[in-house]
Amino acid sequence: MLEQQLVNALSLGCVYALFALGFTLVFGVLGVINLSHGAIFMIGAYAALQVVTKLAFPLWASLLAAFVVAGAFGFAIDLLVLRPLRKRNAPHLIPMIATIGLAIAFNNASQGLFGAENLRFPSGVVPDTQLHFAGVQISVLELAIVLLSFALMAGLLFVMRRTQLGRALRAIAESPKAASLLGINVEGLFYLTSTCAAALGGVAGVLIALYSNAVFPLMGQPMLHKGIAVIILGGMGDIRGALIGGLFLGFAEVMSVAYIGSTMRDAVAFGLLFLVLLVRPQGMFGKVLERKA
Amino acid sequence: MEWFDNFWSVYSNLVLTIGINALLALSIWLTLSCGLLAMANAAFMGIGAYTASLLTMNAGAPFPVALAGGIVAPTLVALLIGGPTLRLSGVYLAMATLGFGEVVRVLILNAESLTGGALGLNGIPQSTQWWHVVLALVLVLLILWRLRRSRIGRAFEAIKEDGIAASLMGIGVMAHKMLAFALGAAIAGLAGALNAHLTFFIGPSEFGFDRGVDILTMAILGGTAGLTGPVLGALIITLLPELLRAFKDFRTMMNGAILVLIVLFLPKGLWDPLRFKQWFARAPRKPDSMPGKAA
Amino acid sequence: MSFAFPVRAPRLFVALAAAGAVASSFAADIKLGAAEALSGPAGQYGQSIRNGFQLAVDEINAAGGVKGNKISLQFEDEQGKKEQAIDVFKKLIFQDKVLMLFGPTLSNSAQAADPIAQGAKTVVFGTSNTADGITSIGDYVFRNSVTEADVLPETLRVASKHAGVKKVAVLYGNDDVFTKSGYDAFKKALEDLKIPVTTTETFAKGDVDFKAQLTKIKASNPDAIVLSALIAEGAPIMVQARQLGINLPFIGGNGMNSVKVFDLAKGASDNLWVGSPWSLGNQTPENQHFVVAYTQKYKAAPDQFGAQAYDALNIVAGALAKIKLTGNLETDRKALRDALPVATHTGATGAFKFRQAKTKDGKPAGYDAQQAAIVSVTKDGKYLIEK
Numbered sequence: 001m002l003e004q005q006l007v008n009a010l011s012l013g014c015v016y017a018l019f020a021l022g023f024t025l026v027f028g029v030l031g032v033i034n035l036s037h038g039a040i041f042m043i044g045a046y047a048a049l050q051v052v053t054k055l056a057f058p059l060w061a062s063l064l065a066a067f068v069v070a071g072a073f074g075f076a077i078d079l080l081v082l083r084p085l086r087k088r089n090a091p092h093l094i095p096m097i098a099t100i101g102l103a104i105a106f107n108n109a110s111q112g113l114f115g116a117e118n119l120r121f122p123s124g125v126v127p128d129t130q131l132h133f134a135g136v137q138i139s140v141l142e143l144a145i146v147l148l149s150f151a152l153m154a155g156l157l158f159v160m161r162r163t164q165l166g167r168a169l170r171a172i173a174e175s176p177k178a179a180s181l182l183g184i185n186v187e188g189l190f191y192l193t194s195t196c197a198a199a200l201g202g203v204a205g206v207l208i209a210l211y212s213n214a215v216f217p218l219m220g221q222p223m224l225h226k227g228i229a230v231i232i233l234g235g236m237g238d239i240r241g242a243l244i245g246g247l248f249l250g251f252a253e254v255m256s257v258a259y260i261g262s263t264m265r266d267a268v269a270f271g272l273l274f275l276v277l278l279v280r281p282q283g284m285f286g287k288v289l290e291r292k293a
Numbered sequence: 294m295e296w297f298d299n300f301w302s303v304y305s306n307l308v309l310t311i312g313i314n315a316l317l318a319l320s321i322w323l324t325l326s327c328g329l330l331a332m333a334n335a336a337f338m339g340i341g342a343y344t345a346s347l348l349t350m351n352a353g354a355p356f357p358v359a360l361a362g363g364i365v366a367p368t369l370v371a372l373l374i375g376g377p378t379l380r381l382s383g384v385y386l387a388m389a390t391l392g393f394g395e396v397v398r399v400l401i402l403n404a405e406s407l408t409g410g411a412l413g414l415n416g417i418p419q420s421t422q423w424w425h426v427v428l429a430l431v432l433v434l435l436i437l438w439r440l441r442r443s444r445i446g447r448a449f450e451a452i453k454e455d456g457i458a459a460s461l462m463g464i465g466v467m468a469h470k471m472l473a474f475a476l477g478a479a480i481a482g483l484a485g486a487l488n489a490h491l492t493f494f495i496g497p498s499e500f501g502f503d504r505g506v507d508i509l510t511m512a513i514l515g516g517t518a519g520l521t522g523p524v525l526g527a528l529i530i531t532l533l534p535e536l537l538r539a540f541k542d543f544r545t546m547m548n549g550a551i552l553v554l555i556v557l558f559l560p561k562g563l564w565d566p567l568r569f570k571q572w573f574a575r576a577p578r579k580p581d582s583m584p585g586k587a588a
Numbered sequence: 589m590s591f592a593f594p595v596r597a598p599r600l601f602v603a604l605a606a607a608g609a610v611a612s613s614f615a616a617d618i619k620l621g622a623a624e625a626l627s628g629p630a631g632q633y634g635q636s637i638r639n640g641f642q643l644a645v646d647e648i649n650a651a652g653g654v655k656g657n658k659i660s661l662q663f664e665d666e667q668g669k670k671e672q673a674i675d676v677f678k679k680l681i682f683q684d685k686v687l688m689l690f691g692p693t694l695s696n697s698a699q700a701a702d703p704i705a706q707g708a709k710t711v712v713f714g715t716s717n718t719a720d721g722i723t724s725i726g727d728y729v730f731r732n733s734v735t736e737a738d739v740l741p742e743t744l745r746v747a748s749k750h751a752g753v754k755k756v757a758v759l760y761g762n763d764d765v766f767t768k769s770g771y772d773a774f775k776k777a778l779e780d781l782k783i784p785v786t787t788t789e790t791f792a793k794g795d796v797d798f799k800a801q802l803t804k805i806k807a808s809n810p811d812a813i814v815l816s817a818l819i820a821e822g823a824p825i826m827v828q829a830r831q832l833g834i835n836l837p838f839i840g841g842n843g844m845n846s847v848k849v850f851d852l853a854k855g856a857s858d859n860l861w862v863g864s865p866w867s868l869g870n871q872t873p874e875n876q877h878f879v880v881a882y883t884q885k886y887k888a889a890p891d892q893f894g895a896q897a898y899d900a901l902n903i904v905a906g907a908l909a910k911i912k913l914t915g916n917l918e919t920d921r922k923a924l925r926d927a928l929p930v931a932t933h934t935g936a937t938g939a940f941k942f943r944q945a946k947t948k949d950g951k952p953a954g955y956d957a958q959q960a961a962i963v964s965v966t967k968d969g970k971y972l973i974e975k
């Protein structure tokens with residue numbers, strides 16, 4: 001059983017990581033905790049669902065739809081809400097509160113539009129095959145999620161470390177004022193980051209909706225709570241942290257179910273979180289200093 | 294008085310809830326005034342509610358004792374976790390306290406034999422009278438008002454502006470933060486105890502993330518400049534579901550939209566004395582060519 | 589021909605007119621209230637319930653109402669929140685002055701709001717409250733939602749008979765009142781039937797991944813999995829179980845009694861046993877009439893919530909037919925309360941009567957449902973009734 005649980009932990013951890021990557025990106029570059037990321041995640045899933053059911057398009061088209069629609073929402077949020085608050089130099093907790101309001105609005109709007117019940121993707125959109133090896137099994141979809149999260153992490157790290165764009169983003173993460181003095185198009189990159197992070201969130205939404213067989217208006221909220229735990233464990237703003245933190249949380253949850261008892265699962269996860277905050281608040285890879293102006 | 298009797302039988306719960314929510318909003322205002330975004334007040338409310346209810350139901354304690362228990366328990370917890378937690382600041386503190394809130398919720402859920410777990414505590418006697426809520430609110434407002442005007446209040450402001458400078462000036466930053474945190478917990482606990490004895494029933498899901506967001510919204514909406522803001526915010530947020538009944542399915546959506554609009558357009562909240570002054574102040578006179586004339 | 593006639597005529601005329609006025613004032617609408625969760629997370633149940641009520645009201649009114657009086661049912665949204673339930677109850681009872689009210693949707697809300705109705709001596713009739721501590725509030729509290737404690741022993745008995753179940757694993761949601769009290773009922777029933785439990789696992793609302801729990805369950809080698817869940821988690825659990833190669837039967841509480849399971853767990857929905865007073869496939873004439881009417885009106889198959897609401901309204905209408913409405917609210921409310929306990933009805937959920945419950949101190953209190961459970965198993969997208 002242990003081997004299978006390890007595989008379960010891996011796939012669950014990557015599910016969390018997939019959500020957390022977009023979430024942490026916004027904090028890293030914009031310095032904002034975007035609590036509407038859960039709603040964006042949900043919007044991506046619904047967009048994909050509409051494309052598949054109403055237009056009968058295949059899977060790749062629905063992923064593209066989720067990417068585009070969620071990205072558009074991310075852009076709009078940045079343009080209409082985050083940017084005005086930036087211009088006003090609002091203390092960083094104010095945008096967080098605004099994103100809370102957006103999340104409430106989006107979640108409930110989608111309930112009004114699509115109904116509160118669970119929907120699912122038509123079967124057959126993703127092959128249901130299970131892969132068996134070495135006494136454990138994993139489904140094709142889970143494997144895809146695992147590979148994708150590692151690939152995304154690698155890709156984002158590459159961009160961050162080895163490209164001009166990455167250097168610019170890191171400069172902004174240090175100090176937006178200094179970066180703009182250096183001639184970097186700070187506003188433009190803020191838009192880009194918000195859009196890409198949201199697009200990633202939307203794609204995560206589709207994949208996880210397929211994985212869990214459930215699309216419903218509040219689907220982003222539990223993921224958001226887990227996402228908060230992941231980025232705290234891994235370090236807020238750090239890309240490696242999103243993946244490692246996700247794996248850590250997945251591992252902690254699965255192992256506590258398997259060997260302690262499933263009732264204590266959430267207590268263990270949040271207890272760990274709390275401990276990390278007390279002992280090493282910046283998480284595994286985070287920086288200690290708060291960002292300068 | 295028949296009109297009043299009718300009104301009261303329909304709306305008594307609403308009015309008392311406004312009072313209790315005002316207490317909650319004030320509790321978070323207190324921590325905010327010291328520069329702490331501590332999102333743990335929903336959890337403290339829960340601890341207060343459960344302690345008070347268990348005292349009433351299991352130990353047969355009289356109401357004042359239960360209320361006292363509901364105040365003391367969260368204060369003790371706050372003092373316990375305050376030490377390590379308050380070393381954090383800004384978003385880290387917010388996240389830590391959110392995490393703490395979840396830990397409390399899970400503990401309540403799992404301590405079934407004591408708290409009833411997911412089934413909650415049912416059949417709590419309805420001991421809360423209108424004057425309890427009024428008295429609590431008046432007392433808390435009085436305490437906070439005096440606090441604001443005292444050295445402690447000024448120390449809070451200093452810490453809020455710049456914690457390092459404040460400590461360099463000799464203000465015991467940690468001690469003051471603990472005071473704000475623990476007192477906030479006490480007020481939230483009182484609100485929880487009163488609420489539990491008003492609605493016959495409490496369950497773990499009422500004291501989680503959603504409640505924390507509600508409390509924060511009330512304070513931010515109303516405005517954190519003074520004591521009026523949180524009370525106003527509590528009034529509006531509590532009444533909003535009633536007022537928005539016309540929107541039916543989209544009611545909660547309006548809640549969220551309103552929050553965004555307030556943050557965008559009224560950053561200091563509704564009750565902003567500075568803004569009022571600006572509205573009602575005379576237009577500044579153009580500087581005269583005559584020297585010595587005040588503007 | 590007496591010449592006294594014209595003298596008496598005006599009095600006769602006045603008397604007739606007065607009688608006419610009195611009669612017409614009696615052909616007034618009967619005002620009932622329904623406080624249900626029409627929005628919020630419990631919204632899907634509240635909407636099914638509303639549909640059931642509306643169908644019954646429309647049918648009764650189309651047939652002339654109750655003794656000529658039409659029923660006017662006022663819906664209010666209590667959003668699945670206990671504070672809202674309290675506020676809405678007060679509004680319906682004191683402001684709108686309804687004769688009685690239905691609801692609320694969730695057990696938690698009922699525990700908070702029903703005392704209001706009891707204190708105001710107004711009948712409150714729950715159609716979806718299954719937890720403890722509700723009918724024990726007092727003698728104005730009624731419900732027709734059969735508790736799990738009544739249904740599960742029957743489900744277990746039938747399932748183990750047909751599926752040769754000797755030992756089970758248990759999986760339940762530990763943060764939801766409905767699934768948790770379902771678990772409590774299951775636990776007791778399993779003990780009474782002396783069926784050993786190989787392992788007990790839990791999950792939380794909103795979970796997407798159940799493989800850790802299911803892997804552990806598989807390793808403990810049970811003959812069946814007892815599942816106390818709502819469809820939102822229950823369907824993914826069934827799918828993931830089948831994916832992990834667990835082909836055991838599932839024995840579910842009545843949260844799993846919904847045709848949505850065929851859609852949400854497509855391909856993995858077979859071999860699920862559920863017990864409930866209502867089943868879509870039950871061929872009684874009353875149920876078929878209800879199913880056809882509901883499907884025609886709402887373009888969707890009904891579920892248990894709709895069925896129980898439909899029957900509840902008919903039960904109340906039946907009781908109303910037996911009392912005389914005087915127009916005095918207090919008197920009428922009491923008359924209805926006195927007439928209800930002996931009401932019986934055979935509706936979509938079968939033969940129904942009330943059974944009195946007790947308060948915590950053992951005194952007589954409110955009224956629970958006394959109904960037989962129907963056990964069905966899923967096969968090829970249908971519920972098949974088994975005995």
